[in-house]
Amino acid sequence: MSGMRLAGGGPVIPNFGHPSACIKHNGWFCTDWISKHWGDTLQPALIQHIQLTLIAVGAGFGIAFVLALIGFRWRVFDAPLASFSDLLYAIPSLALFQLLVPLTGLTVTTVEIALTSYTLFILYRNIIAGLRAVPADVLESARGMGLTRLQTFFRVELPLAAPAILGGLRIATVATISIATVAAFLIQDGLGAPIFDAIGTPDLFKTELLVSGGMAILLALTADFLLAFVQRLLTPWSRLR
Amino acid sequence: MRTEAAELVFDEATKVYPGRDGAAVDHLSLTVPAGEICVLVGPSGGGKTTALKLVNRLIPLTSGYIRIDGRQIGDYDVAELRRSIGYVIQQVGLFPHMTIEANIGTVPRLLGRPRSWVKTRSAELLELVGLDPSYAKRFPAQLSGGERQRVGLARALAANPPLMLMDEPFGAIDPIVRGRLQDEFLRLQSELRKTVVFVTHDIDEAIKVGDRIAILREGGKLAQYDTPQRILEHPVDDFVADFVGQDRGLKVLSLRKLGDLDLAPGGRHSGDGMPSLPADSSLRDALAVLVAEHRDSLLVVGADGSPLGVATRKDLIG
Amino acid sequence: MLAGVFGDAFRFMPNHFSLLLEKTGETAELAFVALGIALVLALPLGLWLGHRHRGLLLALSVSSAGRSLPSVVLIGLGIGILGVGFWNNTVALVVLAIAPILTNAYFAIDGVDRDVVEAARGMGLTETQILTRVELPLGLPLLLTGLNIAAVFVIATATIAGIFGGGGLGDIMARQVTYGLGGVFAAAIWVAGLALLTAAVLGVAQRAASRRMAPKT
Ligand SMILES: Nc1ncnc2c1ncn2[C@@H]1O[C@H](COP(=O)(O)OP(=O)(O)OP(=O)(O)O)[C@@H](O)[C@H]1O
Ligand SMILES: [Mg+2]
Numbered sequence: 186m187s188g189m190r191l192a193g194g195g196p197v198i199p200n201f202g203h204p205s206a207c208i209k210h211n212g213w214f215c216t217d218w219i220s221k222h223w224g225d226t227l228q229p230a231l232i233q234h235i236q237l238t239l240i241a242v243g244a245g246f247g248i249a250f251v252l253a254l255i256g257f258r259w260r261v262f263d264a265p266l267a268s269f270s271d272l273l274y275a276i277p278s279l280a281l282f283q284l285l286v287p288l289t290g291l292t293v294t295t296v297e298i299a300l301t302s303y304t305l306f307i308l309y310r311n312i313i314a315g316l317r318a319v320p321a322d323v324l325e326s327a328r329g330m331g332l333t334r335l336q337t338f339f340r341v342e343l344p345l346a347a348p349a350i351l352g353g354l355r356i357a358t359v360a361t362i363s364i365a366t367v368a369a370f371l372i373q374d375g376l377g378a379p380i381f382d383a384i385g386t387p388d389l390f391k392t393e394l395l396v397s398g399g400m401a402i403l404l405a406l407t408a409d410f411l412l413a414f415v416q417r418l419l420t421p422w423s424r425l426r
Numbered sequence: 427m428r429t430e431a432a433e434l435v436f437d438e439a440t441k442v443y444p445g446r447d448g449a450a451v452d453h454l455s456l457t458v459p460a461g462e463i464c465v466l467v468g469p470s471g472g473g474k475t476t477a478l479k480l481v482n483r484l485i486p487l488t489s490g491y492i493r494i495d496g497r498q499i500g501d502y503d504v505a506e507l508r509r510s511i512g513y514v515i516q517q518v519g520l521f522p523h524m525t526i527e528a529n530i531g532t533v534p535r536l537l538g539r540p541r542s543w544v545k546t547r548s549a550e551l552l553e554l555v556g557l558d559p560s561y562a563k564r565f566p567a568q569l570s571g572g573e574r575q576r577v578g579l580a581r582a583l584a585a586n587p588p589l590m591l592m593d594e595p596f597g598a599i600d601p602i603v604r605g606r607l608q609d610e611f612l613r614l615q616s617e618l619r620k621t622v623v624f625v626t627h628d629i630d631e632a633i634k635v636g637d638r639i640a641i642l643r644e645g646g647k648l649a650q651y652d653t654p655q656r657i658l659e660h661p662v663d664d665f666v667a668d669f670v671g672q673d674r675g676l677k678v679l680s681l682r683k684l685g686d687l688d689l690a691p692g693g694r695h696s697g698d699g700m701p702s703l704p705a706d707s708s709l710r711d712a713l714a715v716l717v718a719e720h721r722d723s724l725l726v727v728g729a730d731g732s733p734l735g736v737a738t739r740k741d742l743i744g
Numbered sequence: 745m746l747a748g749v750f751g752d753a754f755r756f757m758p759n760h761f762s763l764l765l766e767k768t769g770e771t772a773e774l775a776f777v778a779l780g781i782a783l784v785l786a787l788p789l790g791l792w793l794g795h796r797h798r799g800l801l802l803a804l805s806v807s808s809a810g811r812s813l814p815s816v817v818l819i820g821l822g823i824g825i826l827g828v829g830f831w832n833n834t835v836a837l838v839v840l841a842i843a844p845i846l847t848n849a850y851f852a853i854d855g856v857d858r859d860v861v862e863a864a865r866g867m868g869l870t871e872t873q874i875l876t877r878v879e880l881p882l883g884l885p886l887l888l889t890g891l892n893i894a895a896v897f898v899i900a901t902a903t904i905a906g907i908f909g910g911g912g913l914g915d916i917m918a919r920q921v922t923y924g925l926g927g928v929f930a931a932a933i934w935v936a937g938l939a940l941l942t943a944a945v946l947g948v949a950q951r952a953a954s955r956r957m958a959p960k961t
Contacts, residue, residue, distance in 0.1 A: 275943035276936045277900035279907070283917055283932035287749040287925075326519030329482055329591075330533050330581075331508030340532075344523045359811045366814040367904060377816060384820045384908055391824050398817030405812030422523050425567035 208392070215392040222393075226379055231400055234375035237365045238408075240297055242358050245304030252305070253312035266309065274306035278367045286371070296368040303364055304357040311353025315346030348423040351416040355409055362405040366398075376401045431460040431621045432588035434481065438490035441476050441646070450476040451646035453490065458638070460588075461619040465636035467629055467669070473646030474625040478591050481623065482511045494589060509533050512582030512590040512620070516597040518574045520566040526552070526577050527562040533585040551580035556610055572603040579611070583618070590622045597626070608634055629670055633658070633677055641666055655681055679742065680710035684726045687742075689735025700725050705734055709742050716742070752926020753933060760927070764913075768934055771912030774830070775902040778837030779895055786842045790849025794883070795875050803850040810843020815901040819908055833905040840901055841894045848890020852883030885954035892946040899939045913938075 207215035219227070252270075256263035276284075281299045289295040319342050327337045369377030376397050383393035417424070434457070441451040451473040458464040466474045479485040481492055483504055492499045499507060520529050530551055531544035539547075549559040555576040566574055575595060582590060595611075596604040612635060615622065626632055632639050633654040641649040641657070643665055650662045658678045661667040670677065685705035701715050702725035716724060716739055723738040757764065793799040818839060822832035856879045864878045880887075906914015916923050916931035923931070 271943070271947070272940065275896045275939045277896075277903045277939050279900065279903045279914060279917060280932040280935040280939075283928055284936065287929065320517075320519075322515060322517030322519035323521060324519075325484070325517075326513060326515060326578075327521075329484055329508060329511075329513035329515070329519075331505045331510075331536065332532075333505055336536070341521060341523075345521075347523075356811065359808070363812060363814040366816045369816075370904075370907065377814075380814070380816050380820060384816070384823060389820065389824050394817070394820045394824060398814065398820065401814050401817060402812055406808075409808060409812065420523065422565045422567065425522075425565050 211388055211391050213391045213395055218392050219396055227397060227400065230374075230376045230379055230397065231404065234362070234365060234377075234401065234404065237293075237296065237300065237368065237375050238358065238361045241300035241361050241365070242304055242354070244297065245301045245308055245357060245361075246354065248301065249305050249308035249312060253309050253316070256309070256313055257316045263313065267313075270306040270309045273302040278303070278364050279370060282368065282371050291371050293372060293374060296365070296372060296374065300361050300365055300368070304361055307357040307360065308350075308353050311349050311356075312346065315349025315353075316342055318349065319345045344420075348416060348420045351412065351419065355412040355416070358408045358412060359405045362401060362408060366401055376404070430588060431619055432495045433460045434458040434464075434589060434621055434623065435493040435496075436477070436490075437493065439477070439480055439487060439492050440489045441473070441480060441485060442488045448645050449473075449488070451480065451642075454642075454646065454648055456640055456648060456651045458621055458623060460621050462637040463615060463622040463624055463635055465632040465639045466623065466625045466642060467627060467632045467639060468642035468649075469644055469669075470627060472642040472644055474627070474642060475593055476646065477642070478593050478623060478625055481589075481591055482508050482513060509537060509585060510587050510589070512585075512587040514578050514582045514590070514592040514595045516594040518566075518578040520574055520577060520581070522566050524565075525562065526564050526566070526569070529566065529577060530581045530584050532581065537585060547584060548580070551583055552577075554583070554614060555580045572599050572607065575599060575607060576610075579614075588621060590620050592622060593625045594627070595624070596631070597628075604631075611635065630677070630680075633680060641669055676710055676713075679713060680708045682709045683707065684709065684712055684737055685734070687726075687737055689726055689737055689741075691735050700736075702727050702733075704729065712737060713739070713742050749925055749929050752924060753929035756923070756926040756930040757933075760923075760930075763916075764930065764934055767906075767911070767913045767916055767931065768938055771899065771902050771906065771914065771935065772938060774833055774837065774905065774910065774912060775895070775898045778834050778902070779841055779898050781834070782838045782841035782845055782894065782898075783891075785838070786846040787849055790846040791853055791875060791880070794850040794853025795871070795879060797854055799850065800854075803847045806843050807847035810840065810847070813840070813843075815840055815897075815904055819901070819905050819910075823908060828909045830910075833902070833910040836905070837898050837901055841898045844890050844894040844897060848893070849883075849887055852886035852890070853879045855886065856882045885950055888946060888950035888953055892943055892950060895942050895946060896939055899935070899942060903935050 205215060205217045208218055249270075252266050256266045273281075278299060281302065282295060285295045285298055289298065323341060323345070324337065327341045332340065365375050366377035366380055368375055369381040379393050379397035380401070383390040383397065386393075436454045436456050439451060439454045440449055442449045454477060456464070466477060468474055476485060480487055481494075481499065483499060487500075494502075494507075520526075521532070524532075527545065527548045530548040531539075531541075534544050534547060535541075545562075548562055552559050552561055557573060557576055557580075561569070561573070561577075566577070569577065575598075579595065582592075596607050599607065608631065624632075624635060636654055638651060639654055639657050640651045643649045649669075650657055650666045652660075655678065657666065658670060658674045658681070661670060661674070667674070683705065684703060684707050687709075700723065701719050701721060703712055703715060705726050705728055712724060716722065723736050726734045726737055728734050790803075793803065815836070818836040819833060822836035826832035826835065853875070860882065861874060861878060864874050869877065902910070902912060903914040903917070906912040906916075907918035909915075913931045913935045917928050917935075920928050
């Protein structure tokens with residue numbers, strides 16, 4: 186996709202045969218540009234962005250879940266794992282992308298590794314906090330009723346932690362959608378590509394920035410809303426407390 | 427284990443927590459006959475909760491034995507043991523993410539009962555503990571404290587366990603509701619006839635619900651194990667006498683009912699505003715009424731309100 | 745390749761030490777000026793709203809908006825509206841930092857045990873005294889967590905600002921042609937170092953505060 190766009194040669198504005206007045210004046214919202222480039226730029230970027238996010242959040246959730254189980258079951262591992270995920274989170278995205286390049290090159294893999302590592306901080310903390318927050322009396326009656334360790338985990342601890350876990354998933358997804366725009370520094374992928382492209386244009390192409398940036402924000406808000414809905418649906422009891 | 431009621435035996439049961447000097451439960455030996463309520467009372471830290479949790483192996487024994495129906499608890503599979511013992515705690519510990527019905531159905535489901543069976547059973551149990559069956563689909567957060575406690579009791583009864591362990595089940599509930607729950611618990615017990623170990627630190631509650639009372643002193647030593655009547659009338663030492671209180675003479679009165687007295691006939695005097703009380707009121711309540719109303723005698727009436735006779739102060743104090 | 749880049753990076757560091765130092769200073773200046781302005785703007789508001797237990801909706805929407813707003817877009821908007829310079833980036837960073845500071849200040853104060861506050865009020869403390877002597881110390885750990893997140897966030901974004909003419913270490917990272925892969929890598933290491941150092945300092949403060957204010961018994 187990036188090849189296709191760059192094949193035209195350089196920034197977007199000089200690329201038009203007959204630029205409209207709006208584009209000539211670098212307007213904030215030139216509808217003709219939007220309709221012209223929806224199919225070749227915006228829509229593919231949106232789909233790539235969703236893919237980037239889904240893979241990062243999915244992988245991050247899997248890893249964070251396993252790590253959280255380890256930290257929950259064996260408390261000694263909690264502090265090191267928490268510090269490790271804090272550390273990954275503190276490294277600025279641009280630097281983390283760059284630091285990974287010698288290992289994995291200018292590839293989607295590099296971007297996914299970095300994005301995944303950002304989700305770990307949020308997800309690990311939320312999963313552990315959710316599991317820990319199960320009240321002692323609930324655990325005691327579960328044990329007293331003869332639930333095994335595994336039954337207690339799957340029937341009591343995990344469902345009770347679900348609101349916190351889903352809340353973490355929400356925050357992680359929204360944050361990933363936002364950070365994934367930085368990926369365009371390395372690869373022409375996702376909504377960051379048109380955003381970087383717009384900022385890199387001499388005088389900054391406002392319509393492209395506003396539309397692609399707006400799409401990233403809308404995507405984040407939509408994901409937030411959808412996950413909030415799922416959270417309500419799956420844990421109807423959590424609103425009662 | 428049988429399903430109706432089991433005999434429970436503590437045999438030199440001892441618990442020393444690691445890193446602690448003294449024992450929490452010290453060579454405790456007592457037998458709870460099948461179908462009876464044994465109340466454990468004692469000062470805070472006296473080892474009541476520990477003794478209870480030794481039975482369902484939430485806490486491992488340090489030494490000694492506990493037997494249910496003659497079989498040592500260590501010989502049971504631990505999950506099987508716990509599923510066949512009803513367990514009720516003060517904080518209730520209902521699962522907040524499950525409906526009332528699902529809460530009640532937890533153990534039956536683990537034992538492989540079908541959903542339909544659980545549905546019927548939970549409706550039945552809700553009725554038994556005095557809750558409307560429409561509560562089945564509610565979540566614990568939508569219930570009051572007293573209602574939650576009843577659900578806790580229903581949940582413990584769900585698999586029809588031969589033995590019930592109850593740790594201060596009514597401890598966190600206001601006195602009026604507590605009194606009502608105690609009454610209902612006794613009514614239930616008269617139908618179900620379970621073996622029950624009931625922990626409380628309220629001696630009045632112990633006297634009211636217990637067939638027998640075990641008084642533990644600090645360090646988890648058994649001070650006396652007897653019927654409420656004998657504990658009140660013949661405390662073995664100063665500790666027990668102190669524990670049951672200066673007013674133990676009065677407390678004895680709470681064990682006897684107006685209906686147990688030889689009443690003088692006197693139904694005709696009922697017109698002069700003499701206070702009247704039902705025959706199943708305790709002598710203690712009757713005395714309280716006489717004192718409060720500055721009267722010497724009261725009218726005892728049957729369940730249908732018909733006069734049975736007159737009781738005087740002298741009859742009560744006897 | 746890995747060893748080569750590392751070698752280049754670690755040769756770059758001593759050779760261009762003063763450049764790295766200068767660029768780090770630029771990034772730090774941009775980040776901390778923005779953080780300071782955001783603190784001045786958002787902290788009093790967050791504390792006051794938390795104290796009054798008002799504005800939950802505001803706090804929630806600010807935090808959700810703050811998370812969903814990509815920093816690149818904000819920087820772009822800054823340039824688009826204010827032109828390239830120090831202030832366009834500062835404004836963008838301030839906007840980004842406001843969200844975590846405001847929401848954490850709000851929840852830190854709002855979440856203080858109501859009984860404790862009630863007791864303080866009953867003892868005759870004025871509202872200001874309650875805020876400064878009871879709620880603020882008790883809410884400090886959470887407040888510092890918010891500051892930590894905001895600082896990390898702002899340093900990351902200040903770096904991004906660098907690649908669009910904002911100066912600082914991002915400037916080096918955007919110019920592989922000039923500084924070589926080793927230079928880019930060295931700058932990345934320094935940015936990470938700056939962020940980790942900041943996070944570590946604030947983390948120590950946060951842990952000290954929670955040990956003092958909320959000891960686990
Ligand atoms: N897990 C534990 N580890 C160490 N000591 C314990 C533990 N649980 C209880 N103890 C100690 O054992 C003793 C008996 O405790 P237990 O909880 O059985 O008392 P209790 O009679 O139930 O008191 P209360 O009426 O306050 O509930 C106490 O001194 C207590 O501090
Ligand atoms: Mg106890």
